[in-house]
Amino acid sequence: MTLPLIVAKSLRQHLLSTVVTAASIALAGGLLMAVWVVKTQSNDAFTKQNAGFDAVLGARSAKLQLVLNAIFHLEASPGNLPWTDYEDIAKNAAVALALPIAVGDNYHGYRLVGTTTNLFTVEHAPGRKYRVAEGEEFAAGYMEAVLGSFAARQLKLKVGDKFHPYHGLNFDEKQKHDELYVVIGILEPSNTPADRVIWIPLEGIQNMKGHDAKSAAEISAVLVKLKNPIAGRGLELMYNKQGNRLTFAWPIAQVVAELFGKIAWFDKVLELVVWLVAAVATGSVLASIYNSMNERRRDIAILRALGARAHTIFLAVVLECAAIAVLGMIAAFAVYLGITTVAAHIIRTETGVVLDAFAWHPILAWAPAAMIGLSALAGVIPAVKAYRTNVAENLVPVS
C-alpha cells in the first residue's frame, strides 16, 4: 500500500521526465512489436499465398520471377511461351486445371491480365471460387473486363464504365491503346493478389493493336492446379531437367520462401536495430531516474527518518522504473496498431496480400515483459544510489 503510493507520488513529482521516458518506451516498444508482427505475418501470408494454384509454367527463367509475375502480378514477365505448351500441359493427366495468362498492358498502374473463363472455376481457397459479385463474367473474344475488388475500388470503376488500356506494365499516359473496354463485372474480394488485377479475355491482350503480331499465338505463363500436389515432381523433372526451354515453378510456397531466405540478412539487421532502439529507451529510463537522484535525496532521507528501510527505498526506485515501462508499453500498443495498420495497407496496395493488423502474436506478450523487465533492471543502478543515501546528511541539519 505504501510502496505504490511512494512510486505514484514520485512519478507525479517528476511528471515531465515520466512522460518523456514513457513516450520513448512507447515508441521503441511499439516499433519492436510492429516490426515483429509485420515480419512474421508477411512471411506467413506470402508463403501461404498461391491464389489457388500449385505451380506456374513459363519461359525459362528464375522460378521466383515466374511466381512473382504470374501469381503476385509483380515484376516483369520473363518472356512468352507458345500456345501449344499450354495445350500440352492442360492435357497432362496430372493436371486438374491449367489457366493461361497474358500480360503487357495496364490501366493507371493496375495490370490487365488476359485469361480464359476458366478463371471463374478456380478455387482460391477451399470452397471459394473467383466469383463475380456485381455484373457478370466476361465472354471470350469480347472487349469486356472483370475487375478485382481492390482495383475497382482504387480506380473508382463501376459496372458499365469504359476505359482505354495503356501499353506496358507501368502506367505511361503516352502509351494509350485505342481499344475501349467496358467493365462488365467486379469480383468478390478474395484477399489474393487477384484483387488488384483487371481480368480480360486472353485474345484481348494477344490482339491489342500495336502488340507484336507474333505474340498473338503466345502467352506469358500457365497457372497450374494439380490433381495431386505430389505430381508436381514429375512435371518439374520433365520441364526443368529434361527440357531447357521452359521453367516449371513448383511448389509455389517453397519458391516464395526462397525470397524470404534471400532477405533474411535484412531481417536480422532490422531486428538488431529494433533491439538497439529498445535498449536505448530503457537506458533513457535509467538516465532520467539517475539524474533526478540529487533532488530525491532529501525525500529519501525523510522516508528513512520515518522508519522506511533502505531496501524499501531500493524497491521503490526499481518499481518506479518498471512503472514507467508499464505506462510506456500501454501506449506502445497504440503505436503498434498505428504502424501495423499503415504497413498492412501498404503491403495490400502493393501486393494484394492481406495482413491482419489485429492478429495475436506471442511478441505482444513478451515485448512488454522484456521492456518492463529491462527497465526494472536498469532501475537497479539508481536504486543502489538511493539505497546508499546518507540519511543524517540529507535531513538538512541546521546547527
Place this chain on the structure above:
Amino acid sequence: MPLLEISNLKKAYAAPDGGANVVVDVPEFKLDTQAQVALSGESGSGKTTFLNLIAGILAPDTGSIKLNGLELAGLRESARDRVRATTIGYIFQTFNLLQGYTALENVLLGMSFGPGADREFAKALLKRVGLDAKLNHLPRQLSTGQQQRVAVARALANRPKLVLADEPTGNLDHTNARESLKLIREACRENGAALLLVSHDREVLGQFDAVQELHKLNRAAEQPVS
C-alpha cells in the same frame, strides 16, 4: 526501568586532517517513561548528532543505547529502522515534510513503516493540531506554523514511546514558537510519549522544568564562554 538509558556513548566524525573529531561523548544519560526533558546546547555542541544516535539514524562508535529495554548499539541498520518506525517520533527544525504529499499523506507515512496506516487516527491527530480543514493541502499551501503542526502530528502517528525534537521552533516567530511548543508538550503527554527536546533558545528552555545542559552531559562539547 527508564525508557532510555545511555552509557559511555561515543561518536566521532572523520576530521578534514584525517583524524577523528569526537562530537558525542556521553558517559551517562537517562530518560523516564513519559518524561519531558530539554537539553540546552550551543550550535555545534552535538545536539543533532546525539538525537540521530538515539533515533538509530547514526550508529555509535562505542557505548550503549537502551531504548524500551532494547539495546540499539550493535543492531543492524534495518533493525534500527524498525525500532525508529515503531517507537520513535522525530520533529525537525526544518519540518522535513514531504513536499509532494498532502498533510494527511504525510501523517499516514509516519505510521506506514511501523504499525501501519490508520486513516482515522491520522485524521484525529490532524484535528488535534487544528488542521482538520487542511487534510488535503500540500505543505507549500500551508503557513510555516501549520507545517510545523503537521510535523507534530506526523511524529505522533506511529504511537511512539519517545518523541525527539531538534530545535522544533527554530524556524517560527515568537507567538508561533510558544504555541507550537505548548502543543508538542501537550500532545506528547496525551499520547503517552516521552519528549526529548534539544534547543539553544533560552525562551524555549524556560518552559521546561527539567533542563539539562549538554556541555555538562557531553564531554565532547565545548564549554561555553562565560
